[in-house]
Amino acid sequence: MGSYKGEDQHRHHHHRNESNCVLVHGPIIVGAGPSGLATSACLKQQSVPSLILEKSDCIASLWQHRTYDRLKLHLPKQFCELPLLGFPHNFPKYPTKHQFISYMETYASHFSIKPRFNQAVIKAEFDHVLGFWRVKTQDFEYLSRWLIVATGENAEPVIPDIPGIDRFKGRVVHTSLYKSGSVFKNQRVLVIGCGNSGMEVCLDLCRFNVIPHMVVRNTVHVLPREMFGFSTFGIAMALVKWFPLKLVDKLLLLLANFTLGNTDQMGLRRPKTGPIELKNVTGKTPVLDVGALSQIKSGKIKVIEGVKEITRNGAKFVDGQEKEIDSIILATGYKSNVPTWLKGCEFFTKDGMPKSPFPNGWKAETGLYTVGFTRRGLLGTASDAVNIAKDIGEQWRTIKECNDSNFNYLPQRNVVQKVKK
Ligand SMILES: Cc1cc2nc3c(=O)[nH]c(=O)nc-3n(C[C@H](O)[C@H](O)[C@H](O)COP(=O)(O)OP(=O)(O)OC[C@H]3O[C@@H](n4cnc5c(N)ncnc54)[C@H](O)[C@@H]3O)c2cc1C
Ligand SMILES: NC(=O)c1ccc[n+]([C@@H]2O[C@H](COP(=O)([O-])OP(=O)(O)OC[C@H]3O[C@@H](n4cnc5c(N)ncnc54)[C@H](OP(=O)(O)O)[C@@H]3O)[C@@H](O)[C@H]2O)c1
Numbered sequence: 434m435g436s437y438k439g440e441d442q443h444r445h446h447h448h449r450n451e452s453n454c455v456l457v458h459g460p461i462i463v464g465a466g467p468s469g470l471a472t473s474a475c476l477k478q479q480s481v482p483s484l485i486l487e488k489s490d491c492i493a494s495l496w497q498h499r500t501y502d503r504l505k506l507h508l509p510k511q512f513c514e515l516p517l518l519g520f521p522h523n524f525p526k527y528p529t530k531h532q533f534i535s536y537m538e539t540y541a542s543h544f545s546i547k548p549r550f551n552q553a554v555i556k557a558e559f560d561h562v563l564g565f566w567r568v569k570t571q572d573f574e575y576l577s578r579w580l581i582v583a584t585g586e587n588a589e590p591v592i593p594d595i596p597g598i599d600r601f602k603g604r605v606v607h608t609s610l611y612k613s614g615s616v617f618k619n620q621r622v623l624v625i626g627c628g629n630s631g632m633e634v635c636l637d638l639c640r641f642n643v644i645p646h647m648v649v650r651n652t653v654h655v656l657p658r659e660m661f662g663f664s665t666f667g668i669a670m671a672l673v674k675w676f677p678l679k680l681v682d683k684l685l686l687l688l689a690n691f692t693l694g695n696t697d698q699m700g701l702r703r704p705k706t707g708p709i710e711l712k713n714v715t716g717k718t719p720v721l722d723v724g725a726l727s728q729i730k731s732g733k734i735k736v737i738e739g740v741k742e743i744t745r746n747g748a749k750f751v752d753g754q755e756k757e758i759d760s761i762i763l764a765t766g767y768k769s770n771v772p773t774w775l776k777g778c779e780f781f782t783k784d785g786m787p788k789s790p791f792p793n794g795w796k797a798e799t800g801l802y803t804v805g806f807t808r809r810g811l812l813g814t815a816s817d818a819v820n821i822a823k824d825i826g827e828q829w830r831t832i833k834e835c836n837d838s839n840f841n842y843l844p845q846r847n848v849v850q851k852v853k854k
Contacts, residue, residue, distance in 0.1 A: 453573045456850045459483045460579035460802075460825055461568050463557070465492045465548040467537060468805030469583035471515040471818035474544040478517060479826030482848040484577075485546065486570060488553030492546075493537040495587060496530055499609040503637050504530040507629065507721045509664045513811040516819055518543055527658075554584075558776045559799045566800065575849075579800040579825055582775065586786070586806055587767035595625070597743035604760040608634055611762060614641035620759035622646070623748055625740065627653050627701070629718065631764030632725040635734045646756065647729075650739035652704040654711065654719040655726060656685065657692045665689075665721065669709055682707020693722065699729045700736030716786075716808040769806070795820050 460476065462469045465487035476483045491497050505527045506513050510520045513533070518540055524532050540546075552570040557580055560567050566580040590607040598605065608630040614637045624635050627649040635645040656665050665685070672681040685708060690696075697703060704711055708719040728734040739751040747757040769785030780797035781787060787794030791807040795817040802821045807813025 455573050455575045457484045457575050457577040457848060458850065459577070459829075459848055460581050460800075461486060461566065461575055461577040462581040462583050463554045463568070464583035464585060464805075465489075465541075465546075465550075466495055466583060466585050466805070467493060467515060467811055468585065468814045468818065469548070469581075470537065470541055470544075470546055471814055472581055472583060472802075472804050472821055473546045474515070474517050474540065475818045475822030476825060477544050477546075479822050479829065481822070481826055481829045483581075484575070484848055485548035485583075486552040486554055486568065486575065487548040487550050490550045492541050492548060493534055495585065496534050496537065500530055501608065501611050501634065501637065502530075502613045503633070505723075506533060507658060507723070508666045508810065512664075512666060512670075514815065515540060515811065516815050526664075554774050556774055556776060559778070559801070577800075579802065579828075581802045581804060581821060582771060582806075583804045584770055586769055586808065588770035588785075589768050590763070591766045591768050592763060593625075593765050595740055595743055598761070600745050601743045601761065602745050603758065605763065606760070607763045607765070609767070614638040614643060617641060617643050617760055619643065621757060622760045622762060623648065623740075623756075623758045624762045624764050626764035626766065627720070627736075628764060628766060629720050630766070632720050633723065634762055634764055636723065636725040636728060639728050639733050644733060644735060646735045646737050646758070648738070648740055648750075649700055649736050652702045654703055654708040655693065655696050655701055655722050656689045656708060656719050658721045658723055660688050660692055673709065678710055678713070679707060682709050685709070693726055694730070696726070699726070700738075701729075712808070718808075792816065796824060 459482035462472055462483055462485045465485045469485050470492060473483045473485055487494070489498065507527070509526050510524055510528055514520055520528065520536055528536070552572065554568055554570055556569040558567050563576070565576045565578055568575040568577070568580060590609045592607060611634055617638060618641045620643055622638055622643050622645050624631050624645050625648045627647055631647055635647050638645045659665060660668060669681060669685060672684065706714065711717050712719065725734060729736055737750055737754070741749045741751050743761070747755060749755045771781050771785035772783060775781065778797070778801065780801060787803050787806050791809060791813065794806055795803055797803070804817040804821060805814045807817065
């Protein structure tokens with residue numbers, strides 16, 4: 434499956450003026466996160482080789498480079514497993530980020546997945562004449578019949594244009610670059626955004642004698658991570674199999690209010706639509722509380738309404754308050770980067786998400802697939818990866834049968850092959 438060996442073997446037989454065009458015998462997967470790795474492993478099970486192009490220098494780069502130290506999975510490990518190889522038995526119910534990374538590393542080596550690192554895809558386009566995808570990085574143009582988009586829902590940070598932020602003289606950092614509250618010790622910190630990142634960063638800051646002010650401009654559903662010793666997510670998954678969604682939402686909210694109290698009174702107003710229905714309709718994830726709420730109750734985390742403008746050394750808020758602050762943390766979320774590099778394709782929205790909702794978003798036309806764009810976390814990834822591998826596996830076998838009886842289209846050994854332009 435790995436491309437390096439084959440590629441290096443070829444490199445020895447080529448010279449300086451050779452072409453930068455590489456024919457890939459099997460699908461090209463863009464992104465070596467959990468989605469790219471899972472798809473590559475499932476393809477391998479179908480005896481289909483694949484080539485992963487990864488812009489970073491490692492697998493699971495979001496987890497390795499763009500997450501904070503205290504991050505743990507929110508969902509019990511059985512909901513975060515990739516296909517074909519589960520978590521080690523000795524991992525806790527909620528693995529830490531480091532355990533998750535070590536699982537990813539074991540996964541990649543178990544299936545001998547060797548992505549090509551430092552290959553940022555800058556353009557991919559289907560060549561209707563050739564019937565192949567042309568996938569360009571800074572170094573090469575790769576050609577394949579199949580293109581699998583695995584660049585993630587969280588590819589780029591969302592940096593909102595907040596009035597006055599340019600003149601702020603303190604530090605401004607997005608949560609993707611936040612590691613620990615230690616660098617903000619004793620400071621006055623404004624955290625903008627109250628998703629899971631905003632809440633957990635506030636909680637982390639509390640450990641370093643910071644009183645974070647968390648901006649909550651909108652409604653938000655906060656649920657306990659567990660209820661009566663069972664994961665809230667697990668309870669919800671079980672209930673939706675038997676009961677209508679609206680009823681499940683009502684039940685969850687009843688239990689959440691019982692466990693957490695009335696969050697509206699803490700400045701965290703609940704949306705009118707229930708948490709699961711909201712997730713299904715808009716993709717907005719409920720916050721799973723791991724301790725921030727009790728810090729809000731005790732006044733260690735201050736909840737504050739929307740920001741009106743940032744000043745040189747503070748912020749003015751929509752409720753008329755004004756506060757001095759030392760640093761700003763943008764917990765404002767992430768976005769897909771697909772529109773920046775995938776061209777001539779109607780399958781994605783302008784926000785870089787598949788237009789067809791789950792469970793139909795994994796397959797487009799002309800050999801294009803997507804994995805990990807379901808807004809269902811790693812569970813969605815696992816489902817997409819299995820579907821894609823089955824679908825391409827069937828095509829692969831059909832082509833192979835044709836080859837065996839007609840001409841030798843598929844390679845015998847190498848995944849990649851350099852071709853003259
Ligand atoms: C802080 C945080 C915590 C999370 N915790 C959980 C959790 O507990 N459970 C859960 O299910 N989900 C969680 N998620 C969601 C998370 O996105 C998924 O778990 C998972 O990382 C998605 O995997 P992916 O492979 O689809 O995307 P990613 O992990 O984002 O991987 C995409 C890869 O594509 C690469 N790439 C991007 N653009 C290009 C390009 N143009 N060319 C080449 N390579 C490119 C990136 O470098 C990256 O390595 C969390 C997200 C965040 C931000
Ligand atoms: N432990 C874990 O498992 C864990 C931890 C962290 C994150 N995650 C996951 O990672 C993904 C991203 O989470 P996230 O919290 O980073 O992002 P997110 O869920 O998209 O939340 C972004 C937050 O920023 C707010 N916001 C955006 N622009 C703003 C602006 N201009 N002014 C004020 N507020 C603004 C949003 O408010 P609006 O709602 O008003 O837009 C929202 O509250 C999610 O899937 C999440 O579940 C998981």
